[in-house]
Amino acid sequence: xxxxxxxxxxxxxxxxxxxxxxxxxxxxxxxxxxxxxxxxxxxxxxxxxxxxxxxxxxxxxxxxxxxxxxxxxxxxxxxxxxxxxxxxxxxxxxxxxxxxxxxxxxxxxxxxxxxxxxxxxxxxxxxxxxxxxxxxxxxxxxxxxxxxxxxxxxxxxxxxxxxxxxxxxxxxxxx
Amino acid sequence: xxxxxxxxxxxxxxxxxxxxxxxxxxxxxxxxxxxxxxxxxxxxxxxxxxxxxxxxxxxxxxxxxxxxxxxxxxxxxxxxxxxxxxxxxxxxxxxxxxxxxxxxxxxxxxxxxxxxxxxxxxxxxxxxxxxxxxxxxxxxxxxxxxxxxxxxxxxxxxxxxxxxxxxxxxxxxxxxxxxxxxxxxxxxxxxxxxxxxxxxxxxxxxxxxxxxxxxxxxxxxxxxxxxxxxxxxxxxxxxxxxxxxxxxxxxxxxxxxxxxxxxxxxxxxxxxxxxxxxxxxxxxxxxxxxxxxxxxxxxxxxxxxxxxxxxxxxxxxxxxxxxxxxxxxxxxxxxxxxx
Numbered sequence: 011x012x013x014x015x016x017x018x019x020x021x022x023x024x025x026x027x028x029x030x031x032x033x034x035x036x037x038x039x040x041x042x043x044x045x046x047x048x049x050x051x052x053x054x055x056x057x058x059x060x061x062x063x064x065x066x067x068x069x070x071x072x073x074x075x076x077x078x079x080x081x082x083x084x085x086x087x088x089x090x091x092x093x094x095x096x097x098x099x100x101x102x103x104x105x106x107x108x109x110x111x112x113x114x115x116x117x118x119x120x121x122x123x124x125x126x127x128x129x130x131x132x133x134x135x136x137x138x139x140x141x142x143x144x145x146x147x148x149x150x151x152x153x154x155x156x157x158x159x160x161x162x163x164x165x166x167x168x169x170x171x172x173x174x175x176x177x178x179x180x181x182x183x184x185x
Numbered sequence: 186x187x188x189x190x191x192x193x194x195x196x197x198x199x200x201x202x203x204x205x206x207x208x209x210x211x212x213x214x215x216x217x218x219x220x221x222x223x224x225x226x227x228x229x230x231x232x233x234x235x236x237x238x239x240x241x242x243x244x245x246x247x248x249x250x251x252x253x254x255x256x257x258x259x260x261x262x263x264x265x266x267x268x269x270x271x272x273x274x275x276x277x278x279x280x281x282x283x284x285x286x287x288x289x290x291x292x293x294x295x296x297x298x299x300x301x302x303x304x305x306x307x308x309x310x311x312x313x314x315x316x317x318x319x320x321x322x323x324x325x326x327x328x329x330x331x332x333x334x335x336x337x338x339x340x341x342x343x344x345x346x347x348x349x350x351x352x353x354x355x356x357x358x359x360x361x362x363x364x365x366x367x368x369x370x371x372x373x374x375x376x377x378x379x380x381x382x383x384x385x386x387x388x389x390x391x392x393x394x395x396x397x398x399x400x401x402x403x404x405x406x407x408x409x410x411x412x413x414x415x416x417x418x419x420x421x422x423x424x425x426x427x428x429x430x431x432x433x434x435x436x437x438x439x440x441x442x443x444x445x446x447x448x449x450x451x452x453x454x455x456x457x458x459x460x461x462x463x464x465x466x467x468x469x470x471x472x473x474x475x476x477x478x479x480x481x482x483x484x485x486x487x488x489x490x491x492x493x494x495x496x497x498x499x500x501x502x503x504x505x506x507x508x509x510x511x512x513x514x515x516x517x518x519x520x521x522x523x524x
Contacts, residue, residue: 024215024216063211075446139372141372161446
């Protein structure tokens, strides 16, 4: 394969129009799913880039399963990223993280508490069964039951039940 | 904690993204790292590789399907014996996943990703001189087609494969290690599956192969690379289990990362997994549909060009397959002429 000439000042369109369309249509959604897990936009965007690279390498842009694949991959990749974090780095990241997971607070003590809560949330997601954690990430990123069913390959009629179980497990774990 | 609390815990602020910038980053990375997109699947020309691959797939399915579908038993009981066949579409996604999982590995090593696979009696194919010899060694009457298309000429060659047995022992450690090597997280192996065993038998089998296309005899007499017709017949494979159930194994299989929604749906749709042999069919390369052959329901598999065909069916405890460069009607005529 011959790549277009490289020009540091300009990015040449190297992907097909179909892939570009898919990327533009789904990028925000993929970031949103990863963000629900990671609570860090920069990290979520890195995950999204990796997810699209994986898809680009292995799948045609017009594949009928493209959206479902991207959604599921975003959740799983983000959960893998959380599990891969070192406990210490998680804590450091939490303290440096903008408090976008809770209401804005001015009190430094509350900010620290909020950050710790976010980290506990990530730890809970990391401990939960993969499908349950992914289901929460997808649902709270705004996916419909039908979209969740397609992404996680469960019956649409089962999503409500599975989601309730995931939420119950999440509450129990978070205390 | 109510739903609102969960929503708050999981973050309520939507990230603001700039898709243009993100796409530019993506394209720059593709360029910088020289990342190539998946090659679009062209309508494939039928090649010897395709035919050999299909024949190999039909053989491997005996073991592969046995490992993916097992059954119910309190002790060692026969829990899988196919009474029918069904196509299971493998998407490019599944093939990529399997390719990653088994890159550079043979079947035995690949199955090692989930536990220990051991041949207790490995398959040892050998050639014999006649159909009667093949029948005598296999222990059953090898059927042969009585009607052949004009493109199939000459005498067939005969191969016999002995009755083969293998044991597979599930291992949670192996599963986790294999997933870690792929930078993935495998779902936990249920405790009652960890350490349990499957006992697999396949064959004996007889294979009859017709050689080069008409008009192109091999001058050297060497065995042609591209058989025009392959007819296979084997005792139906069986699987016994020392405790794992069909539902447990199916649920575990479906929870694996990388299983496409299409494949999962197809596996889930199998009504009775203890008696249905799933035949993997590359979804982008081939078509398949049920057919009636020899009075039973079988499976037709053809490549997208309509040039190569395979018919697979099960009858009276035997598995049959007819593979070659035929149209569907020709392949069915051959299959129905087997006596």
